[in-house]
Amino acid sequence: MHEPRRGRLTVYLGAAPGVGKTYAMLGEARRRGERGTDVVVGYVETHGRPHTTAQVQGLEVVPRRELVHRGTTFTEMDTDAVIARRPEVVCVDELAHSNVPGSRHEKRAEDIEQIRRAGIDVITTVNIQHLESLNDEVERITGVKQRETVPDEVVRTADQIQLVDMSPDALRRRMAHGNIYQADNIDASLTSYFRVGNLTALRELALLWLADRVDDALDDYRRAHRIDHPWPTKERIVVAVTGGAESETLLRRGARLAQRAAGSELLAVHVISTDGLAVPDDRRVAKVQQLVDSLGGSLHSVVGEDVPTSVVDFATGANATMIVVGVSRHGRLRRLFAGTTGDRVAQLAGSVDVHLVTHDQSARAGRPRWYLSPLSRTRQYAGLLLGLLLPVLLTVVLDHFHEPDQLPLDVLLFLALTVLVALVGGLVPALLAAVLGFVLMNWFFTPPLNRITVAEPENLVALLVFVAVAVAVATVVDRASRRAADAVRARAEAATLGALSRSVLTGTDTADAVVTRLRETFGQDAVSLLERTAAGWTVLASSGGPCASHPDDGDTKVTVDDDHLLVLCGSPLRASDRRVLEAFGVQTGLVLEYRRLRRREEEAAALEGAEATSTAVLRAVSHDLRTPLATMRASVDGLVSGSLDAADRAELVASVDSSTEQLERLIDNLLDLSRIQSGLMRPALTPRSLDEVLPLAVAGHGPGLVSLEVDEDAPLVLTDAGLLERVVANLVGNAVRLSGGEPVRVLAHVLAETVEVLVVDRGPGVPPAQRERMFEPFQRLDDSSPGGLGLGLAVARGLAESVGGSLAAEDTPGGGLTMVLTLPRALP
Template structure:
């Protein structure tokens, strides 16, 4: 037996949204009115949350309705109330009212946004009626801010509202809404004047109203499309004027698009859509440059550009128009000759026959008056192959005919026809279409002269022979045309594959972020076989070369043989052979990649700058904290000691003790200031060491001279190689490390050792103190890190300064465990090999 709750949970609750065009139009009032109507019909309705904002009429509508008590949430010492979703689910009414869908819940609530609470209620099978204003939709947030000057902090994704089962627009004329405001029905009296002169101006309200209507119109349009698909309705319903322009990629595309834009402007709210059909074999036969220009023109005219694939252009255009529920299609007059139009018809005629209820607007243009220059007339073959083809077209048929005629067999017409047909196919493979057609004509004359009666004459004795010769020429021409077309398709396929491979490589390099400007210009030069390529950047002084490949190409865009714009301040200049029109798409892809690389570089520089500023800000904050605390300590001690010295009657012993205190505090203060100055110099790059070959026997004894021999043990073999260092800076680093080690060594002597390696010399400072956990060792080299050190007299800068100086010397510093307990600091310095050899 299935429980009632399980049956209920299988059903998802419906969502009804009351969409307000502006605050105060009465969406909450309308929602409460709907709740009362449903209660009168016997529906179980409860109020989850309703905000009355002190409005009298809204409060009256709320009276008598069952309200689920809100849940209290404590946040930062204050108690807030939010909708109790769990209690509503437990109550499980048929319908729940949830006001202000875009509301953000108090931290600590069940969900971050109230929209998520609504989703939970719907998942429990409860119908939800909610409200939201148009200014709270995420996609319109920036538009509303530009209109009203007020940024909405709480937003809801458009998808949440679009997914509603029902949307009710609550609207009111701007003047009527302002009267409601003036009567005190929306805000308190003290806020009325300010609201009427700012947010609730007539212009603002009119713009918000238009936004709401347009947004809802799109939602209604989506619903209409869903309904047509669900009911398999193929014919269009002219609910909105949509004009589809068929773009062929020819020179007439601009004329058609501008005509479509003018027609769209005559109907308010009309849409302009351009569609370009690609052959289903994926080969790019149209002029890509013209297609790109058409795409840019559509964007400038406020339309959208679409590319579809289909075997039949007419069917593809009509299918697209039906899919978008178009009301008109604009097609250009055919540019083909009369003979082709007579036998094959035109695309416009075919579209008109398939359009059905969609109007077809046939537009004439300048290109329709002249004969179409077919693109296949421009052979993709090299001049050498075309020349060989033309020679074979005249020589090969006569050679084969003469060879067969030498057999002196009068019944060789069939064999000669096949041989000469094969010669036409061979010529088509070598030289293309027109040499092959010429070979067919020459073969016709050869057959007529040598193999038909009367022999050795161009006269035709029988009609049957004439028919045979005409059929031969027709078959030869057809076969040659097919062979030539297949050859062209193969060439286009190779080109398309090369372009696809190049563009795929570009996409892969963009995603991995490996390319640099130098790498891009090098790839451009290699891909297009150019002599040189330069990336030029516009500056205040003119154009500068940012990256270059090959010999000097150009220092100004006008000096390049081919130029492509990257952005407003960058241009790629190519020097070399002119590029084909088909290369433009790949070159544009390189330009796009260049812009991405430059943008990535700018973002990286900003990130580094921001990281530097963040680090400097953290250092400044820590410095202020240190100055306010650690530096005040020795100053306070000195001030106390000086005050003691100024008192009359102080004994000689006390005076001496006070002087020693002043001296010790002054030394402490001096060390602290030295550390701060060193840190500042390191961060600004002012420390520039003077590197020279030095012996550690000269440096280390001075660095540990301030400690007794029973506290520090120095063990440096005489065979230790020289190191390349600055002795003064190295002494400061070692002294700093030894001071830290002595401070934590617990009375056990600190050992200072030296160990030679093939490329470096390690200075090792070993203590038997408490050590430092491995997870904190890297952190202890950061400024102002004490790591639990509660002793006074330090800012936590010693190790940070030591690492900075070590890196300036070209060395490294690291921390390791001391066997038996403690910490070992390893200072690696580069060997001065030349000095050792000397």
């Protein structure tokens, strides 16, 4: 019995509202209808757009279902009616829509799922900002939190996804022409959500999300059709690294190969052997990670028994086009019998190209010293002693109770003794016990007795098998002890390095915390961090009491950098502890670097503030002081002339009084800025309400010239009220002068972390190429801006930056200029 057919899902994905998703969906419905397909419209929202409404004409529309919620009647898609109608295809707009309470399903996506289960194909629409995974990103970009979202999986698993895209400028033109929203909403939308930066970011999100979906679809297709060989959709270079000195050579060669084709990826793979014997050098692996990051690639660690197989499996899974491996570092004998990694990778790679790179480390592998044991000296000495004594004691005991034809039992007892010695002292004592046991059994228990010769061949075979088994067992026991020691050491190192990594990521460690952790980890009496100065060595931090004031005073030293040392006082450390000790040195260097960076950041911030203040002072002196002084000079000249009547004299006196008041206010601000520049005073950054500051800034202009539109519920901003008032006053004054009688609008736009004060005029505007010049002093931008925009805006930007804000210019839709003053929101 066959399962019922499941309807296909086609999604028209929009980069932003208004790009034409619904129009495209209806166009597809009309094309299918013309080809004879039974198509209906289950739900469509035209938003009053004439072109979209025209697309609905001629299509069958299923009547909507009416629902009453809180005394208001709403309409939703009638899912049952659509299923009862049983068309071949149904168009359902707004996939992320939340249904009115009382509906069968909470989300429209669930209605669509029910329709698809009935075997009906669905064409739907959704905007990129409604995807659940991108909701936070969209809010940070636009300042608007989307309340209606849909899980990514619903869209990602669609049978077909069509991206409906449009350039930001084209979309803004469509908005300005009234093709998206009503006329009374156009200005607000263009200056808030539909700004060029917002639209560009949303467009990039849509393209990146869809690119990931295309990669997923390609991987699904390859898995479904069991395609194991890579498809060269784009260049992916896999570099096999060991952590050795040759890794840097291989990575740089791989990076050069990746740079030859646009869009290539560099992937480094490090295989961790499962035998537990090959322990990579963490410092070298860390250097490899840093180099990969600097080359723009990514490092991947995989676990595998066979290195060539693991490398090829990773490359195939990553759809790689080339594998870069190095020439073997092993000697000729091993290469002759065991082959090389490069040769085996080439044999297993199939259609993947293999690039073999020579390097200085080839055939220079160090020879392992088998006789070195990871056990302590005490256990090794005890093993040697037992290896000499136990065979002799066992011989004495067996000689006392020896029976003829008892050699097999003797062999087993001596073998057990050899295993015991191996457990205690490792490989060398066990070999000693095996050889000594062979000699003693030959002399005392193998006919002819008390002679080295062996009369019976089977006895000789038994003795030789004993030696071989004893050597094999001792080797296995020794390897097991090495693995156990490595595992314990690796566990301890992993725990310590993990704690260090967490402290590095959080950035909360101090020098005192590092030396304290170092003393506790290695059980030292005391630890000191020394710094080299012109007067000698000084102690920056210490733990456990006074340790050393000079490097020669300590028992163990770790170099942090050229001017800093860690000095440990206590029991000497083992050589195996040096790796973790070096990690502490790196951690200490990071802590010191963080300290230096914080200090430099504070100095840079102070210098930047002083520079901004100095610039603002100079611009204000050259611009704002000149106007009141000229007015006062003209008024005084008129008063001195003595030829004026009483009314004219009173008007001139009033001008002098007004100019004096303005001059006093400017001088007070300049004195404050001068104190800021000298470091004696900083701007008083406090939470302030725009509803308190902006009315003062726009005061003094005639009725109808300025429209202040600030919501009383707007959040507080962190600023200096006096300086903010001066910035806005400059902007409004320039806007009024350029608007030609048109009212200037002052708006407040609330974003996630900032608040934007917009000063919108309908003047001649400024070409984009000249907008940065108008913030420079003494710039009037030729005839395109009569009256000048330069000096006032230069002062405004300088003051805005001194209080932690920023000032920029944008086009006003329909003509004019919009000044955008961005201020940080005050934290709750």
